[in-house]
Amino acid sequence: MKQQLKEVVESALIELRKSGALQLEHAPQILIERTRDQSHGDFATNVALVMAKEAHTNPRELAQLIVETMPPSDQLVRTEIAGPGFINFFMSDAAYGDVIRDVLRQGELFGRSQIGGGEKVLMEYVSANPTGPLHVGHGRGAAYGAATANLLRAAGYQVHREYYVNDAGRQMDILTASVWLRYLDLCGEEVTFPSNGYQGDYIWDIAATLHRERQDMYHHPADLVMDGVPADAPDGDKEEHIDGLIAQARQLLGEEQYRQIHDEAMKAILGDIRDDLAEFGVEYDEWFSERSLMDDGTVNKVIERLQKSGDIYEQNGALWFRSTNYGDEKDRVVVRDNGLKTYFASDIAYHMNKLGRGFERMIDIWGADHHGYVPRVRAALAAMGEQPEQLEVLLVQFASLYRGGQKVQMSTRSGSFVTLRELRDEVGIDAARFFYVLRKSEQHMDFDLDLARSQSSENPVYYIQYAHARIHSVMRQLKEKEMVWNQREGAENLHLLVESHEKSLMVAISRYPELLESAALQREPHQLAHYLRDLAHELHTYYNAHHFIVEDQGLRNSRIMLISAARQIFANGLALLGVSAPEEM
């Protein structure tokens, strides 16, 4: 609808320039907006105000000229010049009728666009270290990432969804040591657990499985394990302590057994994460292993290339990437003095690998606490001769949980965090998915568990789902009264929908395609969540004001047609957000 209007204005401007009535250096961008007030029509453009100065004329006169030059359109009833020089457009009933017919004809495809132009996008989200179950912070990234991926697909992007598995590195070693120590405990050894280890119950579970299946295969006496290990905090350094334990594990178990425990622990946790996300309706096309980048030499190749280009220097036995040359605030280590590559090194390799797979755009969704990491990755891309703009990082702020008006405290290491699974159990998948995307991602969010759990009017999820279910209920009623909805007759009688509630609902429905484009371009699923609530409000208001199942056949069929179109929008929109659209509640 908006697009058609834009073309009308565009052709007027072209005509005016061709005839010499208007002299401009370049064609202005035409911005057409929905009006806030119905008395201003359906759409308005400020194009005359924007161009007036350059055209050396006053805005109202220019607006008049544009209106007079516009080609006739059956979509428009009339136009008016308002205020300082806005052009207001009043759309015809036929234009709205076309939208309703389109919705039913296109069904679940309605609202999709090609604005993404088939661009190949790699979206990476969650990518939590497989060292423990997902918590509610990951949940927000998951819900946001999945919904944004859906939006981009609906807008004509080719989206590949990926989870980067950090299966290499020190965190995994700490996990391995943690599991092994719990296992030794189950073997009857008295070991004091490191303050820096992973303390959750899930570690016990993995250890118990290990103990059941392998019995005392990995058993070593506690005093031998602790021999020569630096003291833990508070007397010593907790980092040195845990590193000492890792070294002991490696030595006593040997690389092969160490690797077995490592892999078992990771398999268990990663499997749990996959299940968790799948149950949450968050899907991936690929789970990408960090270790594979080490094993196939990609990381080494990247470092060599940077060395050749002179972007790497050695200092204090470590290799540093000169990221300050590319806008970062300090240089970054890629290989530590102990020879280990940093996470950053493999991350450069990972992003180069993404580009190597032919993706034109990389969208990473990170927790806001990683924001300082963005410049260095961009710097690395620049140093590698790539366009840093190809990497788009979307930051997701923390979500604080509130229960009974009290903030729920969380800490990963101590194991006293709220897991995503617990959240799902408490409030349900639909409420969790919806609440997570109800707020702009870069906004700190207060997640009210009591509200999300409540199955009442104050909960916006149910408000929307109820609107959808209500329409189904009307259809059931229709059947019970042994009436059949004649869609063709409805389509022919849309002109009978003259009530203000009907007009409002049609306007809301016609906004959907514009809304989807906007939400996709700005990576803002919350726009869709808010829109659906507005649409639900229109539906409920209409429902209260008028009857759909009326005697007059033409009117009945056209009203059912209208609410069927609304139903389709609810179904389409909720699906993009990962929320179910129940037929009855």
Added chain:
RNA sequence: GCGCCCGUAGCUCAGCUGGAUAGAGCGCCACCCUCCGGAGGUGGAAGUCAGGGGUUCGAAUCCCUUCGGGCGCGCCA
């Protein structure tokens, strides 16, 4: 100290590529079904858009600055 995010109604938040009288939900007050699901609807009270400057036809929106809050500034990941 430096960097990023944020500050809008009692609470939680939309609105921010400048546009007409600043919106929604919750809460509060008063109402609405002989009728398709009341998990609904109608009306009302409620604002120095944190403060101060600037840019212009026009600023919640852009720029500067002050104040307040969150996060980050490792040879951790």
